[in-house]
Amino acid sequence: MKGALIVLGELLGRQAAARLVDGKLDDLLLAPDDTAPPAPGAIYRALADRPLKGQGGMMMTLPDGQAALFRGAHGLKPGTTMLVQVTAYAEPHKAVPVTDRLVFKGRSVIVTPGAKGLNVSRQVRDVDMRETLLEALHRSRAPEAGHGVILRSGAVGIDADDIAEEADSLLDLADAVLADTDGDPELLVDAPGPHDLAWRDWPHADQTVQGFEAHGVLDALADLDRDEVPLGQASMFIEPTRALVAVDVNTGGDFSPAAGLKANLAVAKALPRMLRLRGLGGQITLDLAPMPKKDRKQFELSLRSAFRSDPIETSLVGWTPLGHYELQRKRERLPIPKGVAL
16 A cells, blocks of 8 residues: 555554554554553653752652652752653663653644744745744734744644644643642653554554554564564664664675675665664664775765654764764663564
8 A cells, every 4th residue: 555554453452553654564653561661751740859969960759659860950959849751761770761841742733831932843844834834823822822832744734723723722731730830749641642642743644544453564563573674685683682772784695895885774774664663762783784984974874864754863873993883762662572463
């Protein structure tokens, strides 16, 4: 099937959503289990516990005694109640990372309390379209709300009244949350689930359907159980460890002088999708196929281009003395367990 297809369903008894592009699995969202740490996007009323001397951070207490880490806590005193939002999944045995810069994200609008102005996503480059979107936003109370409001690229094609309605809804939610600062630690806004995220972040689909098996999603998921990812004659192995995600690149049966560069360019193109589908983040180290140093620039440009359209924040750190290439990827998702398609 040509075009984009969103498939909603369940995996392992948990809510899940998949996005197929031209019949190929492009993205996958799976709800965390009951033992998982708080999910990114959740907003809490938290209690400042104890400062981390020399680090400029503060340990915070969340509901049920969970610990969170708030950086940039200069001047914050223990015992202070404040609103925080989870920024990423916590690593095992570590505190939940949080920020005091709350963001309320919808399908077409983002509300940023503490910021100012009405803005349009840079991805919307057409001047007339930018003006049209801003006119739609002016139908809401955004101009007088006192919060920053950003129109997302997903707003393109959405009815003006629907944009204004969503803006007003998010502004009302932001006002209610900001006024709820008194009391014990409490979850105020839960993180969105996979179906909500699919509606919010995958807006431009030709069709939305139910059932993974009927649309070939389970067959595609079975491929994720293997560490090896075929790339023509070349291949890469993606192996998560406790410290980092290791990616090993092999040229296979190609013994031509440009074999290493061809394999590495294929990895650059495929890597963002493979990391998305596996839910992998943190430190990622690429053990690339041998290639001349003069070809490194071409590889970097290809890698940067591939990650430009990836929705998860990824920093391309650079080369190590041993010739490995390192990335740092935000932990917005939990690793997809093996056997998820069984």
